Amino acid sequence: MEKARRNKLAIFIFMLPAVLLFSLIIILPIFMSSYYSLLNWDGMTKGTFVGLKNYMELFTSKSVNFPRAVSNAILLAALSTFIQLPIALFLALVLARGVKWEKTFVSIYFIPVLMSTTVIGQLWLKIYNPDYGLVNVLLRSIGLEHLQRVWLGDKKTALIAVFIPLLWQYIGYHMLLMYAGIKSMSPELREAAKIDGATEAGIDWYITIPLLKPVIRTCVIFAVTGSLKAFDLIYILTNGGPAHASEVPSTLLVSMIIGRNRYGFGSAIAVSIIFLCFFFAIVIRKLFKTEEVV
Amino acid sequence: MNRIQEKGGIGRKLITGFLIIWALIQLFPLYWMFTFSLKDNSEIFGENIIGLPRKWLWGNYTAALTTGKVGLYFLNSILVTGCTIVLTTIIALMATYALTRLVWKGRKVVNNIFMLGLTVPVHASILPILIILRNLKMTNSYQALIIPYSAFALSMALLIANSFIEGIPKELEEAAFIDGCGVYGIFARIILPLMAPALATIAIFIYLQAWNELMFAVIFISDSKYRTLSVGIQTLSGTYTTDWGPIGAALVIATIPTLIIYSLMSVKIQESLVIGAVKG
Numbered sequence: 001m002e003k004a005r006r007n008k009l010a011i012f013i014f015m016l017p018a019v020l021l022f023s024l025i026i027i028l029p030i031f032m033s034s035y036y037s038l039l040n041w042d043g044m045t046k047g048t049f050v051g052l053k054n055y056m057e058l059f060t061s062k063s064v065n066f067p068r069a070v071s072n073a074i075l076l077a078a079l080s081t082f083i084q085l086p087i088a089l090f091l092a093l094v095l096a097r098g099v100k101w102e103k104t105f106v107s108i109y110f111i112p113v114l115m116s117t118t119v120i121g122q123l124w125l126k127i128y129n130p131d132y133g134l135v136n137v138l139l140r141s142i143g144l145e146h147l148q149r150v151w152l153g154d155k156k157t158a159l160i161a162v163f164i165p166l167l168w169q170y171i172g173y174h175m176l177l178m179y180a181g182i183k184s185m186s187p188e189l190r191e192a193a194k195i196d197g198a199t200e201a202g203i204d205w206y207i208t209i210p211l212l213k214p215v216i217r218t219c220v221i222f223a224v225t226g227s228l229k230a231f232d233l234i235y236i237l238t239n240g241g242p243a244h245a246s247e248v249p250s251t252l253l254v255s256m257i258i259g260r261n262r263y264g265f266g267s268a269i270a271v272s273i274i275f276l277c278f279f280f281a282i283v284i285r286k287l288f289k290t291e292e293v294v
Numbered sequence: 295m296n297r298i299q300e301k302g303g304i305g306r307k308l309i310t311g312f313l314i315i316w317a318l319i320q321l322f323p324l325y326w327m328f329t330f331s332l333k334d335n336s337e338i339f340g341e342n343i344i345g346l347p348r349k350w351l352w353g354n355y356t357a358a359l360t361t362g363k364v365g366l367y368f369l370n371s372i373l374v375t376g377c378t379i380v381l382t383t384i385i386a387l388m389a390t391y392a393l394t395r396l397v398w399k400g401r402k403v404v405n406n407i408f409m410l411g412l413t414v415p416v417h418a419s420i421l422p423i424l425i426i427l428r429n430l431k432m433t434n435s436y437q438a439l440i441i442p443y444s445a446f447a448l449s450m451a452l453l454i455a456n457s458f459i460e461g462i463p464k465e466l467e468e469a470a471f472i473d474g475c476g477v478y479g480i481f482a483r484i485i486l487p488l489m490a491p492a493l494a495t496i497a498i499f500i501y502l503q504a505w506n507e508l509m510f511a512v513i514f515i516s517d518s519k520y521r522t523l524s525v526g527i528q529t530l531s532g533t534y535t536t537d538w539g540p541i542g543a544a545l546v547i548a549t550i551p552t553l554i555i556y557s558l559m560s561v562k563i564q565e566s567l568v569i570g571a572v573k574g
Binding site: 001002004005006007008010011013014015017018019021022024025026027028029030032033036043091094095099100101105106107108109110111112113114115116117118119120122123124125126127131132134137168171172173176177180218222225229231232235236249250253254257258263266267269270271273274277278281 | 306309310312313316317319320321323324326327330338339340343344384385386388389391392393395396397398404407408411413414415416417418419420421422423424425426441442444445446448449452467468471476477478481502505506508509512513523524525527528531538541545548549552553556560563564567568571
C-alpha cells in the first residue's frame with residue numbers, strides 16, 4: 001500500500017486539474033495585475049511602462065478621489081464592527097441561552113444572508129424610491145413630509161442609505177457564527193457559574209464572551225475585509241454616485257475598467273484593495289493577540 | 295435541554311418580543327417582495343402599499359418570464375451554477391485525495407498555497423481573466439463564468455473535503471488494497487462513496503457563491519443570451535422602471551430556489567457556512 005501511495009503518475013493525475021485551475025485563475029492574475037498596474041494601458045494598444053505613476057495619481061487625483069473611496073470603505077468597516085457585530089453578538093447570546101423558538105429565530109435571521117445581493121439591492125432600490133418607496137411613504141403618512149429625500153441621489157444621505165442594507169443583510173451571518181461558537185462551549189461551565197450564583201448577564205460577560213474571542217476575531221476580520229471588498233449592493237444602489245459620495249474602491253475599479261478602459265490604473269486600484277485587505281487582516285490579528293497577553 | 299424557566303417572566307417576554315420584532319425586520323423586505331410581485335401599479339403606488347394583494351396578478355410572472363427573459367436567465371443560472379458545482383467538486387475531491395492520502399514531497403506546502411486562495415479577493419483577477427478570456431475569444435460564454443467561479447470556490451471546497459476525509463479510516467483503503475484494488479479503484483470505490491456527506495456541504499457553498507455572483511457576471515458577459523439572473527435582473531429593472539410588478543416577480547423567481555433548498559436543509563446550510571468560516 002505504501003508503495004501505491006507513492007505512485008507518481010496517480011499523484012500527477014489527481015493534482016493536475018486543481019493546480020492548473022488554481023494557478024491560471026488565481027495565482028497568475030495576481031502577478032499580471034501587479035505588472036499591469038505599472039503600465040499606462042487601455043487594453044487595445046500596447047501599454048507603456050510608467051512605473052509608479054498610477055499609484056501617484058491614485059493618491060493625488062481630485063477627480064478620481066480614491067482616498068474618499070477608501071475612507072468610505074473604512075467607515076463601512078467601522079460601522080460593521082461597532083454596530084453590526086454587537087447586534088449579532090446580542091442576538092447570539094440571547095438565542096443560545098435557550099429561548100422559545102430558538103431554532104426558528106436562528107433560521108429566520110439567516111435568510112437575508114442567503115438571498116442574492118441583486119435581489120436585495122433591487123428591493124432596497126424600491127424601498128428608497130423617492131415617489132413610491134416605503135421610506136418616503138411612511139414619512140408622509142406620519143406627517144413628516146419635510147424629512148422626505150431622494151435618499152440615494154442626495155450627496156448627504158447616499159452613503160448611509162447604501163450602508164443600511166449592507167449592515168442589515170449580514171447581521172444574520174455573524175449571529176450564526178457566534179451562536180455556533182457559543183453552542184459548542186461546554187454547558188457545564190454555565191451550570192457551574194449559575195450554581196455559584198452568577199446571573200445570566202454575568203455569565204455572558206465574564207465567561208461566554210471571553211471564550212468566544214476567536215470567533216469574534218474571525219467576525220471582525222470578515223466584517224473589515226468584507227467592507228473593503230464591498231461591491232454588489234453599492235453597484236446596484238448608486239454605483240458610487242452621486243459625485244463619488246458613496247464610492248468604494250471596488251466600484252471605482254469596475255468603472256475604471258468597464259467605463260473608461262483605464263486598465264493600468266484599474267489594476268493599481270485592484271492591487272491597493274488586496275494590499276488593504278491583507279494589511280487590515282494582519283493588524284486585527286495583532287490587536288487580538290496583544291489583548292490576549294494582557 | 296437546559297431551557298431556563300425563571301421567575302422573572304417579564305424580562306423573558308421582553309426578550310421574546312424583541313426577537314419577534316427583529317425577525318419582522320429581517321423578513322419584511324421578503325414579504326413585501328412577494329406581495330408586490332402580485333400587484334398592479336395602482337396598488338403598489340398608493341392604494342395598498344404593504345397589504346396582501348387584492349387581486350392576485352399572476353400575469354406579472356408571465357411578463358417577467360417571457361418578455362423579461364427571466365426564464366432564459368434562470369436556465370443560464372442553473373446551468374452555470376450546476377456546472378460549477380460538478381466541476382469544482384470533482385477537482386477538489388481528486389486533489390484532496392492526493393493531498394491527504396498519497397505521499398509526496400511538498401504536499402503540505404501545496405495545501406497551504408491552496409488555502410491562501412481563501413483570502414485572495416476576486417478583484418485581483420478580474421482584469422487578467424478578462425484579458426485571458428478575450429484572447430481565447432471566450433467572453434460571452436458559459437465557460438467565462440464557470441471556470442473563474444470554480445477556481446474561486448476551489449479553496450473552500452478543498453477545506454471542507456479535507457476536514458471530511460479525515461473521518462475515513464485508512465484501514466479501509468488498506469483492506470481494499472489487499473483485495474487487489476489500485477489507488478484509482480480505492481478512490482472511486484471507497485473514498486468517493488464515503489465522501490457523500492461532504493458533497494452536500496460543498497455543493498451548498500458553491501451554489502450560494504455562484505448563484506448570487508454579480509461582479510464577474512457584469513464584466514465577462516454582455517450578450518443577453520448568456521446572462522445569469524443577477525445581471526439579467528439588473529437589465530430588467532432598467533427596462534421596467536415604471537412597472538414594478540414584473541420586477542417583483544423576477545426577484546421572487548430568483549429567490550425561490552434558494553428558499554426551497556433552505557427550507558429542506560436549513561441545518562446543513564448553517565453548518566456548512568460555519569465550517570467554512572471557522573476553519574478558514
